[in-house]
Amino acid sequence: MKKLIDLIREIVEQGFEDCGYERSLGKVTLSNRPDLCEYQCNGAMAGAKIYKKAPIMIAGDVVERLSGQEVFEEIGAVNPGFINMKISGSFVAGYLEQMNGSEKLGMSQEGQKETIIIDYGGPNVAKPLHVGHLRSAIIGESMKRLSRFLGHTVIGDVHLGDWGLQMGLIIEELKERKPELPYFDESYTGEYPKEAPFTIGELEEIYPAASAKAKQDEAFAGKAHDATYKLQNGNRGYMAVWNHILNVSVSDLKKNYEKLNVTFDIWKKESDAQPYIPAMVKRLKEEGFAHESQGALVVDVKEEGDAKEVPPCILLKSDGATLYSTTDLATLVEREKLFSPDRILYVVDKRQSLHFTQVFRCARKTGIVKEGTKLDFLGFGTMNGKDGKPFKTRDGGIMRLEYLIQEISDAVYDKIMENKSMDEKEAEKTAKVIGLAALKYGDLSNQAAKDYVFDVDRFISFEGDTGPYILYTIVRIKSIEAKYAALEKQYEGEVKILPAASESEKALQLMVGRVADALLLAFTEEAPHKICQYIYDLSNAFNRFYHETKIMTEENGERRAGYIRLLGLVRCVLETCIDILGFEAPDRM
């Protein structure tokens, strides 16, 4: 099903062509003067130069050609050369009916479908999720859902950090605390216990303790390095501990991501990429891509036209060890092998931009990814506190994600309890749903690349451009639908969305018809905030319509049924969009 605006554009383009002008001039945009028209075309002004003709003359020609087309309720040429259009009510209503009757809101299922890997989340094992992980999870999740909705094959990969000094630190610290464990007995050959020798709580305490100790105690740091080395070379006992760490962490991480309504298709980790490293390094050496520089093995990734020096991509450190660029490249090797993706999207802190520029260039230059594989970096900014500085707890520490979520749903809970009489259990459940919407909408409604200010009070407000406001609109529609469904007498003829009977209804219908534009734009620009903007506009259009229109008391049964049908479509569009954003609406609030 074509987009509404494309249908109009094609007609206008044909008009230009029929009048002997270039077809491409017939580009149609949403009107920026809603008082004058709904859609506009500015092509006549661009054409003035080509045809050495006053723009208003060109516009006039096209308008004359197109008037009478039933799509238009009104079409006119206005100085200096705008073509202004209003779409006929029956055309819009018919379009919505078609949307209503088709899958996925009539979003075209044609077009190139890609296999897309989305790399987001990026938590480390043995460390709790904190606010720094929030944006990646939220933005990545919405890009995943959006891509999938548009028919792409999408693989969301959490890309766990499980391989590095942090592991050695934990193992060494555990060894000092519980030296009697069999993992540390070199002569032990039996089976290791299935139960982990620690809980997630202990693990979360061990790591920072070990990390602090290593800074103070050189001997300990040395031992941790040694442990890391042994682990990476397959020491049996250490591998077993590492497996415990992994299992305990992953189940805790899953639990926490679940609270965010974030799920991953695969739980790949840095260690999975390690087996690919030797062959990769060997090949890059042999094929002359890698060379030694200052003791390290590097691949030059400078390109003509660089505004500044782009440092080479390091494959091996001067001590021969691997580092994050090595792992990221090896991960690409693995992804090519397993999934042969058309596109890989990294949803990562924007500060890592340079690193990924290096990795991407290196991967392309050396053929690690096949030609044409798109490597995209969706860098996001920092979540700041009200002071404009990176968000911290009151005492200046890093805020754990679960506490942040808890804080928000508590605040929503208080709000529910002070306003309405809802029993505590339902209020608690509802508060979680609303709180998550508040958090996600508050984040996603900003441009990803920008830093933004986190303000609980603003996010959970039920007024204005917030998640709760969107939910409120949906709940309100649900309530009306329920009321209508409970009526004894319903319209028995064929129910259709009728041509709009008022300005506000027309505006609402046109807004509903724009959903495809919003979703496609959000996809191509990798900008979920465009979806937020759209549903906010749609909610406003609905509330305005609602305010002016008596729905339940409408006497004409056909019209009343048509209203309900329109409302159902509005709700469906809103629900689809918030699902893509990664949250849901309660039944009551």
Add this chain to the structure above:
RNA sequence: GCGUCUGUAGCUCAGUGGAUAGAGCAAUGGCCUCCGGAGCCAUGUGCGGAGGUUCGAUUCCUCUCAGACGCACCA
């Protein structure tokens, strides 16, 4: 020093090579015999600065000022 990003209303944020730059919050004033007033309507203030390209620039280019961030062996 070099580079990247950002600069829009008192605050938090949208936005587009086109007509009169938009929302929310905050402020002020209206609207409940009415399907949920957690709503609707109205009122005021602004594109960091200077050039350039263009019929037209807040948008593109150059310079400049301010802030954030990044600049090979940490991830």
